[in-house]
Amino acid sequence: MNITIVGPGAIGSLWAIKLLQAGHNVSLWSRSTDNSIELSLDGQASLSFSNNNIEKLSASDLVIFTVKAWQVEEATTPLLQHLYPDTILMFMHNGMGAVDQIATQIDTHPVVLATTTQAAFKPNRNNVSHTGIGQTQLGAFNLKGQQCTFLVDVLEHALPVVSWNPEIKTALWTKLAINCAINPLTGLEQIKNGELADQRFSEVLNSIIKELTQVMMAEGITCSFDELETSVKQVIQATAKNNSSMKQDVFYQRKTEINFITGHLIKTALKHQIEVPVNQKLFAQVKERENSWNHQD
Ligand code: KPL
Numbered sequence: 001m002n003i004t005i006v007g008p009g010a011i012g013s014l015w016a017i018k019l020l021q022a023g024h025n026v027s028l029w030s031r032s033t034d035n036s037i038e039l040s041l042d043g044q045a046s047l048s049f050s051n052n053n054i055e056k057l058s059a060s061d062l063v064i065f066t067v068k069a070w071q072v073e074e075a076t077t078p079l080l081q082h083l084y085p086d087t088i089l090m091f092m093h094n095g096m097g098a099v100d101q102i103a104t105q106i107d108t109h110p111v112v113l114a115t116t117t118q119a120a121f122k123p124n125r126n127n128v129s130h131t132g133i134g135q136t137q138l139g140a141f142n143l144k145g146q147q148c149t150f151l152v153d154v155l156e157h158a159l160p161v162v163s164w165n166p167e168i169k170t171a172l173w174t175k176l177a178i179n180c181a182i183n184p185l186t187g188l189e190q191i192k193n194g195e196l197a198d199q200r201f202s203e204v205l206n207s208i209i210k211e212l213t214q215v216m217m218a219e220g221i222t223c224s225f226d227e228l229e230t231s232v233k234q235v236i237q238a239t240a241k242n243n244s245s246m247k248q249d250v251f252y253q254r255k256t257e258i259n260f261i262t263g264h265l266i267k268t269a270l271k272h273q274i275e276v277p278v279n280q281k282l283f284a285q286v287k288e289r290e291n292s293w294n295h296q297d
Pocket of ligand 1: 094178179182183193235239242243244245246
């Protein structure tokens with residue numbers, strides 16, 4: 001397939017390399033003005049990708065957006081004029097709600113949502129490490145997206161395990177719950193994920209998960225406190241040595257994904273008139289931290 005990866009950060013670069021190695025024509029689209037980018041995975045020989053090539057973009061059968069949730073709109077809108085209506089758009093990022101904001105603009109395309117627990121780290125612009133083996137779930141965002149189940153084979157061949165989830169909303173909410181529990185605390189405290197297993201965090205984690213369970217149940221997601229707690233604890237353990245994305249964003253004083261993680265939970269809670277004071281407090285603290293950098297600029 002002809003595939004363009006928009007936003008070759010750690011996860012985007014990992015997929016670019018794996019899809020190229022699986023035999024696809026892969027090009028990149030990024031903020032860099034260079035017309036080619038070299039990428040090396042785990043110290044292997046570098047691979048060369050063309051970057052920001054409009055002809056390759058237009059010829060794409062599949063465009064995978066691996067930008068952050070808050071970049072989805074600005075990354076997608078300018079590219080639409082170069083794409084055929086049947087080009088498949090796939091979005092893979094933390095958080096929820098970003099694709100809904102551009103739903104009408106992209107509705108002529110088959111649109112697929114993806115969530116992954118693959119972990120990658122990009123220490124600099126040319127090197128990527130695959131830091132954790134995980135799973136990727138795909139599901140339809142719109143009616144045309146429902147025709148795209150074959151993408152499971154395409155992605156599975158490149159970087160297993162990949163599955164199609166007809167209830168992608170459940171998978172996205174479960175990942176959102178994990179991010180609501182881990183990201184704000186590790187970002188604010190500047191600690192590794194594993195430190196959340198410490199007794200001093202058990203009360204706050206308990207409250208976060210309780211609020212999440214209420215909101216998710218109101219959204220029609222089948223879940224329970226015990227299930228969510230188990231998932232959160234499993235991820236804390238499995239990624240104990242990792243720096244969460246929000247820990248890194250706060251450290252480098254970059255805009256965080258809080259609006260699309262805890263922010264999405266709060267918005268949904270409001271819709272159902274459910275109070276989520278603990279998540280609201282964490283949201284306010286992360287926003288305060290972000291605003292403190294803006295004031296310095
Ligand atoms: O998705 C993550 C993130 O850091 O954003 C988790 C699952 C918390 C792993 O670090």
